[in-house]
Structures are given as C-alpha cells and as structure tokens.
Amino acid sequence: xxxxxxxxxxxxxxxxxxxxxxxxxxxxxxxxxxxxxxxxxxxxxxxxxxxxxxxxxxxxxxxxxxxxxxxxxxxxxxxxxxxxxxxxxxxxxxxxxxxxxxxxxxxxxxxxxxxxxxxxxxxxxxxxxxxxxxxxxxxxxxxxxxxxxxxxxxxxxxxxxxxxxxxxxxxxxxxxxxxxxxxxxxxxxxxxxxxxxxxxxxxxxxxxxxxxxxxxxxxxxxxxxxxxxxxxxxxxxxxxxxxxxxxxxxxxxxxxxxxxxxxxxxxxxxxxxxxxxxxxxxxxxxxxxxxxxxxxxxxxxxxxxxxxxxxxxxxxxxxxxxxxxxxxxx
Ligand SMILES: NC(=O)c1ccc[n+]([C@@H]2O[C@H](COP(=O)([O-])OP(=O)(O)OC[C@H]3O[C@@H](n4cnc5c(N)ncnc54)[C@H](O)[C@@H]3O)[C@@H](O)[C@H]2O)c1
Ligand SMILES: O=c1ccn([C@@H]2O[C@H](COP(=O)(O)OP(=O)(O)O[C@H]3O[C@H](CO)[C@@H](O)[C@H](O)[C@H]3O)[C@@H](O)[C@H]2O)c(=O)[nH]1
Numbered sequence: 001x002x003x004x005x006x007x008x009x010x011x012x013x014x015x016x017x018x019x020x021x022x023x024x025x026x027x028x029x030x031x032x033x034x035x036x037x038x039x040x041x042x043x044x045x046x047x048x049x050x051x052x053x054x055x056x057x058x059x060x061x062x063x064x065x066x067x068x069x070x071x072x073x074x075x076x077x078x079x080x081x082x083x084x085x086x087x088x089x090x091x092x093x094x095x096x097x098x099x100x101x102x103x104x105x106x107x108x109x110x111x112x113x114x115x116x117x118x119x120x121x122x123x124x125x126x127x128x129x130x131x132x133x134x135x136x137x138x139x140x141x142x143x144x145x146x147x148x149x150x151x152x153x154x155x156x157x158x159x160x161x162x163x164x165x166x167x168x169x170x171x172x173x174x175x176x177x178x179x180x181x182x183x184x185x186x187x188x189x190x191x192x193x194x195x196x197x198x199x200x201x202x203x204x205x206x207x208x209x210x211x212x213x214x215x216x217x218x219x220x221x222x223x224x225x226x227x228x229x230x231x232x233x234x235x236x237x238x239x240x241x242x243x244x245x246x247x248x249x250x251x252x253x254x255x256x257x258x259x260x261x262x263x264x265x266x267x268x269x270x271x272x273x274x275x276x277x278x279x280x281x282x283x284x285x286x287x288x289x290x291x292x293x294x295x296x297x298x299x300x301x302x303x304x305x306x307x308x309x310x311x312x313x314x315x316x317x318x319x320x321x322x323x324x325x326x327x328x329x330x
Contacts, residue, residue, distance in 0.1 A: 009036025182325030251290025
C-alpha cells in the first residue's frame with residue numbers, strides 16, 4: 001500500500017518523502033510545482049497536478065494502491081495571506097475540499113494534515129497546548145483552521161480519520177545535504193538571514209521591534225524539518241493502529257526572538273550580517289511557542305535536532321552548497 005503525499009515537491013513535503021522512503025514506505029507525490037521542485041522528489045513516482053485536478057487524482061488511484069494521504073499542498077505565507085486572502089481561501093480551503101472529496105470517493109480512511117501554529121493567533125499563554133483557544137490573526141491561519149474543522153466533520157460523516165499536525169516554524173535541511181529549502185521569493189527568516197551571510201542580500205529587515213517580548217522582536221519556536229518528517233511517520237502509524245483522529249503541536253518548546261535568530265546565524269556562519277529594523281509585518285503574532293508534550297507522550301515523537309544552532313548549521317550547509325537552490329541543477 002502506498003501513501004499519497006500532496007505538496008511532496010515542497011520544502012517540508014520533500015524531506016518527509018525522503019524520510020518515509022528511508023522507513024521503506026511506498027510513496028507517490030502529487031504537486032503542481034507552483035512552489036516546489038521536481039528535483040526534490042527523489043526515487044518516488046511523481047504526478048504533476050493540482051489538488052483540484054480530479055483526473056490526475058483518479059489516475060493516481062488507478063496506478064497505485066493508496067491507503068493513506070499526507071496533505072502538505074497549500075499556500076503558506078502569513079504576510080501574503082493578509083494582502084491576498086481570496087487566494088488562500090481558493091488554494092487552501094477549496095483545494096483541500098476538492099482533494100478530500102476525491103479521497104472519500106476512493107474510500108481513503110486516513111489523512112495527515114499540515115496545520116500550523118498560526119491557528120492559535122495571539123495565544124493566551126505559552127507554551128501553547130492543543131486545547132488552547134484558536135483565534136487566528138491572519139487568513140492563512142483561518143484557512144488551516146477551517147480545513148481542520150472540515151476534516152473533523154468528515155470523520156463523523158464518512159469515517160475519514162485525520163491527524164492535524166500544527167507545526168511551529170520549520171527550518172533546517174537534510175543533514176546529508178541532498179535536499180533543502182528553496183523558495184522564490186524567499187520570505188522565511190532563517191533562509192533570508194543565510195542569504196545575507198552569503199552576500200546575496202545586503203541586509204536583513206527585522207519586522208518590528210516594539211512587540212511585547214524580551215527585545216521587542218517576534219518570538220518563534222523553530223523545529224527541524226526532519227523532526228517534522230519523523231512526526232508525520234509516527235502520526236500516520238498511530239492513526240492506522242488506533243483508528244483515532246487527533247491534533248498535535250510540533251515544536252521544540254523554546255522561543256527565539258528575531259534578533260536571537262540573527263545572532264545565532266552570525267555565530268554559526270562566522271559572517272557579518274547586517275540587520276535593520278523595519279515596520280511590523282501584518283498578521284504576525286508576537287510570540288508562538290509550542291508545548292509538544294502530547295506528541296512526545298502519545299506518538300513517541302523524539303526530536304533528534306532540537307538545538308537552534310544545529311538547525312541553522314544544516315540550513316547553512318545546504319545554502320552554501322546550493323547558493324541558487326535547485327536552480328543550480330536546472
Ligand atoms: N514552513 C513552515 O514553517 C510551516 C509551518 C507550519 C505549517 N506549514 C505547512 O506545511 C505545508 C508545507 O509547507 P512548506 O513550507 O513545505 O511549503 P512549500 O511551499 O515549500 O510546499 C508546498 C508545496 O505544495 C505545492 N502546492 C501548493 N498548492 C498546490 C495545489 N493546489 N496543488 C498541488 N500542489 C500544490 C507547491 O508547489 C509546493 O511544492 C503547508 O501546508 C504549510 O501551510 C509550514
Ligand atoms: O525578513 C524577515 C522575515 C521574517 N521576519 C520575522 O521572523 C519571524 C518568522 O517569520 P517567518 O520565517 O516568515 O515565519 P512565520 O511568519 O512565523 O510563519 C512560518 O511559521 C508558521 C508557524 O508558526 C507557519 O504556519 C508558516 O507557514 C510559516 O511560514 C516573524 O516574526 C517575521 O516577522 C523578519 O523579521 N524579517
């Protein structure tokens with residue numbers, strides 16, 4: 001039986017596919033390549049297509065015995081979602097609706113869904129637990145929460161079991177350097193700071209230094225992309241064993257300010273990195289830090305690379321060796 005991975009040519013998807021292959025799982029990837037890279041999909045059948053393309057999805061089910069799905073494909077940028085909410089409702093909500101309709105039609109019973117810390121909004125307390133209030137401060141988080149809720153109703157109605165994994169900030173790269181993060185344009189903090197270290201940018205803009213945090217800049221919980229991959233594998237396995245749906249946070253439980261991240265990048269790379277304070281970015285909560293006790297206790301999740309310096313070092317190695325990302329190989 002095979003796992004269908006949507007968005008498997010993207011950053012987190014490609015690392016998860018690689019991890020699943022290392023566990024000897026059979027995997028098939030569906031990705032429309034709006035953001036992903038075909039070179040990131042190694043050693044598995046790849047279908048170029050959209051979540052809404054029922055014909056491609058039917059073809060995948062004809063060609064392979066799919067019994068479960070990991071659904072990464074989405075638009076996922078906080079700032080962009082504030083300026084273009086309709087695109088987020090189209091691609092995330094309508095796209096997931098189309099996909100899940102097809103999965104129900106084909107009798108799939110298990111799906112793991114990429115949710116996000118952005119479902120919480122400005123949390124009432126940290127570390128955040130799964131039962132805490134969800135009140136997104138941006139359309140991106142709203143669309144992810146809507147999909148989580150849709151999946152819960154699909155469990156009741158069709159017996160489609162789902163696990164929503166609310167990741168905090170994914171970062172790092174395959175320690176062996178085979179794949180890494182390549183977004184164009186890049187908007188995530190760590191790769192941007194590393195591009196500055198490579199001399200590809202003159203400086204880093206710090207989006208706001210007047211938040212209620214220890215140095216005024218936003219606090220995030222950075223989690224290694226391969227530790228996320230491990231969690232998907234464990235979540236799927238557990239769901240198949242217990243036939244129960246669930247929601248889990250995935251983070252390291254430690255928060256770093258934007259300034260601390262830049263400082264860590266300076267120390268890992270040994271480079272001078274210029275930074276300048278800029279206005280706040282719309283939609284950003286001040287602080288997001290996970291409690292991942294539930295994933296650790298119930299899934300047996302055991303992050304292998306919890307240190308920020310290690311996460312940055314793996315990302316740095318990828319960016320140094322692939323300064324143009326996958327563009328080097330195109
Ligand atoms: N990066 C993070 O820190 C983070 C944190 C929390 C949650 N997430 C979620 O994890 C998932 C993966 O994030 P990522 O950082 O790897 O993003 P990414 O953009 O690198 O990957 C998403 C992939 O999905 C594909 N895609 C998008 N829309 C599609 C569609 N309609 N049909 C087919 N393919 C489509 C893109 O081409 C891309 O390859 C997303 O759902 C995102 O919301 C990411
Ligand atoms: O040039 C930059 C880029 C980012 N930031 C700040 O750095 C922090 C992290 O930003 P970024 O790396 O863009 O991640 P987030 O906006 O926190 O969102 C990521 O993490 C979320 C979970 O917390 C996911 O849901 C999203 O998909 C993913 O993009 C934020 O405070 C940003 O304002 C800057 O100050 N300057």
